[in-house]
Amino acid sequence: MKQYVGMEVSVALAEAVKLANADVIAAYPITPQTHIIEHLAELVASGELDAEYIPIESEHSAMSACLGSSAVGARTFTATAGQGLELMHEVLFVASAMRLPIVMAVANRAVSSPLSVWGDHSDVMACRDVGWIQIFAENGQEVVDNAICAFKMAEDNRVLLPVMLNLDGFHLSHMVEPVLMPEQKAVSDFLPLNNYPQPLNPDKPVAMGDFAPPVIFTEAKWAQEMSLRNSYSTILEVWDQFGKQFGRHYRPVEHYRTEGASTLLLTMGSFSETAMTAIDSLRDEGCKVGLIRLRLWRPFPFSDIREAVKGISNLIVLDRAISLGGPGGPAASEIKAAFYGEENKPKIVSFVAGLGGRDVTPKGFEEIITRGIEIAEKGSSNEYEIYGVRE
């Protein structure tokens, strides 16, 4: 029996972690992630979820505790946001290098200063190179589905990497949305028990995070890099299997009204929902625009992006983070790099908007697209444009 329920997305995410039957949750509360871990704490306290809940003293410790629990083979979940993600930063590298299948939700939040509890992507964009699989969700259903998929991707013995599931702080984390909660049996069938191949065990000792002299470090890093790049095919496989079983399909790059388009807007996360409304009204006016949404951020889906813009004249990339002093929005600069060696490529225009929780309305998206086309046609001396700043 399928029934939609109205649920706050944070609560729905916690319920999905319950359906995934997590063994350990180690987390430190930070706005706007709090409702996720508060609801998990309630589920553990009431006995509905049989897990260890570690209310730990900081995010650095939270991620460190996750390393330990994942290393014994326990299914491990945590969540954070903004400053919390940055405090974890050094441990994030350790989790991926040790190949520990931790799942973490990030309720994306701006990074201080000035202090902002509201959403943008500057937290996750500072973690591009930490070696985690990174996925962006756009609405409540995607959060629930991808939380379940994340455990399956992470724990697959061909992958064994941590997964970061990004959901926009407040704009998504605190919305009440209609969500179809999968049934327990279906999730249990889809997601087998964690079968970590080398758990810490006194009968079969293994040392993790050891010293590597220069003679072996490059080999260790290349092996890690290959594991992340090769995870791509398993990620697709997991989404395909999820689609077959649950009827909801996910791809690294998703399309909205791209047929016959000459200009595409690229967004990540919850902005995509509003952008669709803008695309609809521009299409009604006869403007040949479409939307592509980047769901998979790491490993970067090069082939999907190149395929998505075949025959397109202009690609407008909207980032919710500034790469201070750099070449443009983080996603825009990576996409420009991905096309550098290509013979046929669109003009790529970088926009930054929506910083620190600032809304971009459908009208705003229309303005961005119109201005983007103008820049693509006439050129601009700026590396990127920031939308909506008061002059």
Place this chain on the structure above:
Amino acid sequence: MTKAENEITWKEINIGATVHEPGNASQYKTGDWRSNVPVVDFSKCIKCALCYIFCPEGCITKNDDGFFEIDMYYCKGCGICAEECPTDSIIMKEEKE
């Protein structure tokens, strides 16, 4: 480990670069770090074992005659043994090879 570290390819690295063989740090040749080498004159040695106690590398062992010998595979040439020896039986010389 069956292969020397400088022969291991990236495909042969254990998952997460874990180590499954206890104590394999003993394969690491810290003797390569040395620029000065300790030279022991047993004729002055009183077998007090201070060098053995102070060596931070743990690379000094007692031989059958009760003298203390240095394993050059591990000796880093720090000079602590020479500094501590009460009879100046150990002197530090420049490493030649």
